[in-house]
Amino acid sequence: MAANNDSIGRTVTVTLLLCLVCSIIVSAAAVLLKDTQLKNKDLDRKKNILAAAKIDYQGKDVDALFNEKIIAKHVDLKTGKYVEKPSGYKDAKRAAKEPSLSTELTREQDIASIKRTANVMPVYLVNKDDALEKVILPVHGYGLWSTLYGFLALENDLNTVVGFGFYSHAETPGLGGEVDNPKWKALWPGKKIYAEGSMEPKIGLVKGTVVPGAPNAEFKIDALSGATLTSDGVTKLVQFWMGGNGFANFLTNLKAGES
Ligand SMILES: Cc1cc2nc3c(=O)[nH]c(=O)nc-3n(C[C@H](O)[C@H](O)[C@H](O)COP(=O)(O)O)c2cc1C
Numbered sequence: 001m002a003a004n005n006d007s008i009g010r011t012v013t014v015t016l017l018l019c020l021v022c023s024i025i026v027s028a029a030a031v032l033l034k035d036t037q038l039k040n041k042d043l044d045r046k047k048n049i050l051a052a053a054k055i056d057y058q059g060k061d062v063d064a065l066f067n068e069k070i071i072a073k074h075v076d077l078k079t080g081k082y083v084e085k086p087s088g089y090k091d092a093k094r095a096a097k098e099p100s101l102s103t104e105l106t107r108e109q110d111i112a113s114i115k116r117t118a119n120v121m122p123v124y125l126v127n128k129d130d131a132l133e134k135v136i137l138p139v140h141g142y143g144l145w146s147t148l149y150g151f152l153a154l155e156n157d158l159n160t161v162v163g164f165g166f167y168s169h170a171e172t173p174g175l176g177g178e179v180d181n182p183k184w185k186a187l188w189p190g191k192k193i194y195a196e197g198s199m200e201p202k203i204g205l206v207k208g209t210v211v212p213g214a215p216n217a218e219f220k221i222d223a224l225s226g227a228t229l230t231s232d233g234v235t236k237l238v239q240f241w242m243g244g245n246g247f248a249n250f251l252t253n254l255k256a257g258e259s
Pocket of ligand 1: 144145171172173175176177224225226227228229230231
């Protein structure tokens, strides 16, 4: 006599087998796709660095373009000097979690709400005819819901913005997520980080529309409407990374022709 397909034993067996097969498929996909995922992540980082530097990568071999145009180095934030990556250093994000590779920020220092900074950070340079043309710096800090990660590119005066953009965040689409709006990003090129003779960042987002030519307009960018908290976060993260606990020492050295 045929066994009862609706018995509890059969139902449980089929369910368990189905779970086993599905978990094998998902695990295999995760393992097999890991390399592709890492490669895509690296490619995305390179695209974002090129985009901040206003180097058009559309329709081009991004790896080749990046290798041709960008010089990647590492900088000790305290001394502002170029260094080799310390042993055990994989990337800045992981280094910031490792006590031996990072520094805890005091509450007054931590305006970007990031708790710790990696002691050594990557920087990217674009040279033209053997002279510095642009420098691209990684920045991150807390918005409303998430840490925003991006790149800020400066001209060789080490003060004028070439481009700015985030490659990772979880702010609300349409509100804080408007940091990705090309119209908003287009407000950044030409803005200045520091006032003449100072290394205290003056740049920041302000409510309303910045009128070109108005007093201090070169330091002001329109805040995102309906997203004051994200906007404040963006101001603070830019000010942090351009300040004394960020890249100011490096930029000072670079300006003096030494690093
Ligand atoms: C569902 C939801 C999502 C929100 N997302 C953001 C956001 O991503 N960034 C932000 O600054 N404010 C966001 N807000 C609004 C803030 O709660 C707050 O009201 C706003 O920052 C005030 O900005 P305003 O003065 O420009 O209106 C969100 C509000 C709600 C209800």
